[in-house]
Structure formats: C-alpha cells, structure tokens
Amino acid sequence: MILSLFAVTGCNSADGNTAAPGEEPPPASAAPSITSIPSKLPDAPTAPPTPVDPKNVKCEYRKDDTGVPSKFVGMPPAKPMKAALAAKNMTLKTNQGDIVIELVPESTPCTVNSFYFLAKKNYFDNTLCHRLTTADSNGLDLLQCGDPQAKGDGKNKTDGTGGPGYLFPDENLGPQYTRGVVFMAQGGDAANSNGSQFAISYSDEAAQLPAAYTPFGVVTKGIEIVDKIAAGGVIKNEDDILSEDGGSNAPKMRVEIKDVIVK
Numbered sequence: 001m002i003l004s005l006f007a008v009t010g011c012n013s014a015d016g017n018t019a020a021p022g023e024e025p026p027p028a029s030a031a032p033s034i035t036s037i038p039s040k041l042p043d044a045p046t047a048p049p050t051p052v053d054p055k056n057v058k059c060e061y062r063k064d065d066t067g068v069p070s071k072f073v074g075m076p077p078a079k080p081m082k083a084a085l086a087a088k089n090m091t092l093k094t095n096q097g098d099i100v101i102e103l104v105p106e107s108t109p110c111t112v113n114s115f116y117f118l119a120k121k122n123y124f125d126n127t128l129c130h131r132l133t134t135a136d137s138n139g140l141d142l143l144q145c146g147d148p149q150a151k152g153d154g155k156n157k158t159d160g161t162g163g164p165g166y167l168f169p170d171e172n173l174g175p176q177y178t179r180g181v182v183f184m185a186q187g188g189d190a191a192n193s194n195g196s197q198f199a200i201s202y203s204d205e206a207a208q209l210p211a212a213y214t215p216f217g218v219v220t221k222g223i224e225i226v227d228k229i230a231a232g233g234v235i236k237n238e239d240d241i242l243s244e245d246g247g248s249n250a251p252k253m254r255v256e257i258k259d260v261i262v263k
Contacts, residue, residue: 057079057080057109057110058078058079059076059077059078059079059080059109059110059113059114059168060078060110060168060169061075061076061078061110061114061166061167061168062166062167062168063165063166063167064163064164064165064166064167064195068161068162068163069149069158069161069162069163070148070149070162070163070164070165071123071148071149071162071163071164071165072164072165072166073118073121073123073164074117074121075166076113076114076116076117076118076166077113077117080105080109080110080112080113081113081116081117083116083263084105084109084112084113084115084116084117084262085105085106085109085112085113086105087103087105087112087116087262087263088102088103088263089101089102089103089220089262089263090103090115090119090217090260090261090262091260091261091262092124092145092222092257092260093257093258093259093260093261094129094225094255094256094257094258095254095255095256095258096225096228096229096253096255097222097225098221098222098225099200099219099221099222099223099225099226100219100220100221100222101182101217101218101219101220102217102218102219102220103115103216103217103262104172104216104217107171107172108171108172108214108215108216109171110168110169110171111168111171111184111194111214111216112216112262114164114168114194114196115216115260115262116262118164118196118260119260119261119262120262122259123148123164123196123260124145124146124148124196124257124259124260125257125258125259125260126256126257126258127145127146127147127148127150127256127257128145128147128150128151128152128254128255128256128257129143129144129145129150129152129229129251129255129256129257130144130145130147130150130151130152130156130159130160130248130250131143131144131145131159131160131199131240131248131249131250131251132144132229132230132234132249132250132251133234133240133249134230134234135203135205137234137236137240137249138240138249139205140201140205140206140208140209141201141202141203141205141206141230142199142200142201142202142206143199143200143202143226143229143230143251143255144160144185144197144198144199144200144248145197145198145199145200145255145257146185146195146196146197146198147159147160147161147162147163147196147197148162148163148164148196149161149162150162152250152251152254152255152256153235153250154234154235154236154237154248154249154250155235155237156246156247157239157246157247158246158247159237159246159247159248159250160197160246160247160248161246162196162197163195163196163197164195164196166195167192167193167194167195168192168194168195169192169194170184170191170192170194170212170213170214171214171216172214172215172216173211173212173213173214173215174211175211175215176206176207176209176211177199177201177206177207177209177213177215178201178204178206178207179201179202179203179204179223180200180201180202180218180219180220180223181200181201181206181215181217181218181219182198182199182200182201182215182216182217182218182219183198183199183201183213183214183215183216184197184198184199184213184214184216185197185198185199185213186212186213191212194214198216199213200219200226202223202226202227202230228253229251229253229255230251232251232252232253233251233252233253234249234250234251234252235249235250235251235252236249237249237250
C-alpha cells in the first residue's frame, strides 16, 4: 500500500502516492483553478477551523493490518493528551535547516495527538523525506516525509509504504492545499487511512487536489528550505506514478529529519 496523494498526471494509492496515469481526472467543478504562487504564506490553513471540545474528542486509532512496513512504537491514547491539544508548533529539525509548522489542534486533535505521541517516542528521528514532486514530474509541488523505513534515494521499491503500525480517520477536510499548507498523505482511494506520512505544499499547484487529505498546519518558518530542496531537482523513479506497491521520485538533495519537536 503506497501512501500517495498526488500526481495530476496521475495520483497513486493507499499509504502514499496519489492517482495513476490513465485514470479519469476529477470533474472541472471539483478542481479549483490553479493560481500563482503567493508572495507570502497564508496565516493559517485556508478555511476557518471547526472548533472541537477536547472533553468530547475520542480518537479512533486502529491497527494497520495491510502488511506494509512499519515502525511500531505503541498506540496514541484515544483521548488526546492535554499537551497535544495545547501544542502550537511542530518543528522539523533537518540537515537542511529547521522547518516550523503552526498546528491547528482545535480542528485536527487526533492528527496532532498522533504527531505529539510519535515525536515523544523519537519516531521521526533520522528518517528521510523520501518523495519530491514537481509540476514537471507529477503535476504538483510537494515534499513528502514520514516514512520511517524510506531510503530516500529514488531506488528503494518500498519507499512511500511505511507507517507507524496504526491508522486513523481524516479530519477537517475543508481547506485547500495551497503554498505552505502541511497535510496527511494517503492514497486517493484510501480514505481514513492516515499514518505518519505527510506532505508540504510549496506552491499553489496542489490546490487542485480534492479535499481528501487532512490539513493540520502551515509552514511559518523555513518554506525557503523546501524551495531550495525543490530547486535541487528530482531523482526519477518510474514506479512513482505507475505502481501501487511503493517507489517514489526522491529529492536529489538529501533531506534527513534529525528530530521532531511538538509543543
């Protein structure tokens, strides 16, 4: 199961890459028009969050029985942790610099709870961002990370399939995926199958994606790092848009997450 989410020329499936070539594109009414890259980042994910009463939230984490590679460090609590609900930012400390993401736990409490839990378990430490898509390679501008088993070399056939050993439902599917928005990666045909993979949109190209991926934050610092990574180019992997079993276009510039801090 590959977590896909994007390829306007096609996007792949379940744990990672989104539609495949030959598939019918979504009807025009379902795809917002592509706009130019904004000169500044949005202040927050585009639609106002739906307030959540923390006392009534119960997250539905379930065992991932799909057989994909996993790094299991336990299951997050069904009741979101107070520290997770109070978290303001998630910082990706990478070998290329820090990327700071403003979180919206008030509208994505279970997603933020999962990241808080995994970060505390050092789940993301020394993992690689395995997938880089560009408008030329896949029709979308995205950097994808969060596969704990990924090699990030454009050659590994299972890149894009790894996860934490559990899955959970979508949240807050209203906003579009404009520049700076960070959202969960899952196959276009695998709703409510979020794990640990996520994507950073570095242009407005992804605004044409259907509202099928949980947007849980926006980059407030370090988007220029993603731009630099994108400018470094892509290692092509034909399986990226042709296979549902793994394999992805990788950034030529190695991107290693040294630590993830949620607070």
